[in-house]
Amino acid sequence: DAGITQSPRYKITETGRQVTLMCHQTWSHSYMFWYRQDLGHGLRLIYYSAAADITDKGEVPDGYVVSRSKTENFPLTLESATRSQTSVYFCASSVARGVFETQYFGPGTRLLVL
Amino acid sequence: AQKITQTQPGMFVQEKEAVTLDCTYDTSDPSYGLFWYKQPSSGEMIFLIYQGSYDQQNATEGRYSLNFQKARKSANLVISASQLGDSAMYFCAMREGLETSGSRLTFGEGTQLTVNP
Numbered sequence: 001d002a003g004i005t006q007s008p009r010y011k012i013t014e015t016g017r018q019v020t021l022m023c024h025q026t027w028s029h030s031y032m033f034w035y036r037q038d039l040g041h042g043l044r045l046i047y048y049s050a051a052a053d054i055t056d057k058g059e060v061p062d063g064y065v066v067s068r069s070k071t072e073n074f075p076l077t078l079e080s081a082t083r084s085q086t087s088v089y090f091c092a093s094s095v096a097r098g099v100f101e102t103q104y105f106g107p108g109t110r111l112l113v114l
Numbered sequence: 115a116q117k118i119t120q121t122q123p124g125m126f127v128q129e130k131e132a133v134t135l136d137c138t139y140d141t142s143d144p145s146y147g148l149f150w151y152k153q154p155s156s157g158e159m160i161f162l163i164y165q166g167s168y169d170q171q172n173a174t175e176g177r178y179s180l181n182f183q184k185a186r187k188s189a190n191l192v193i194s195a196s197q198l199g200d201s202a203m204y205f206c207a208m209r210e211g212l213e214t215s216g217s218r219l220t221f222g223e224g225t226q227l228t229v230n231p
Contacts, residue, residue: 033218040223040224042205042222043205043221045218101147103219105161107158
């Protein structure tokens with residue numbers, strides 16, 4: 001029962017480089033989300049997806065690109081990394097369960113942009 | 115305006131005592147859900163408890179309960195019989211919209227809880 005996994009768990013990169021963060025879930029959940037968490041703060045939504053090939057912007061989408069060709073995968077790409085994108089990135093997935101919906105989170109990827 | 119406000123950056127509680135973590139929210143949508151997550155120092159986000167806007171009773175999950183006061187727009191988390199393992203950051207979050215819409219969560223800034231032995 002792997003649940004939701006993220007890779008890499010830690011990444012150091014340089015300004016201007018392209019970086020892709022991977023997210024994989026084994027539950028076949030329809031909805032998937034990417035959040036970022038800056039030091040000492042709550043999570044902010046970057047992008048989300050309602051199903052394969054359906055994605056939409058969240059609160060802070062600039063500088064990020066997502067795709068979802070398969071239900072179980074939802075990669076997040078930083079096209080040209082900037083220092084302001086240093087953060088912890090969480091992937092989450094959700095399923096409607098009865099009358100409520102819980103988002104389950106991956107372990108996070110800690111990204112440092114130098 | 116902030117949609118989720120957690121006014122306590124840090125809280126301290128003695129082991130075995132109860133503690134209340136505050137959360138107020140702002141929405142004009144009649145359908146919404148309120149969530150609490152725990153984030154220990156290891157970093158993962160752990161779902162604790164949920165309250166729907168139409169739920170008549172306060173949600174409870176083991177030692178966690180949610181004190182839901184709809185008119186005051188507050189959804190405080192109560193942890194009874196605190197344990198050392200409860201030391202963590204706690205986030206309140208809100209989802210607006212229909213129950214099964216899959217819509218996104220808005221998070222508060224969090225409260226760092228420290229349980230003292």
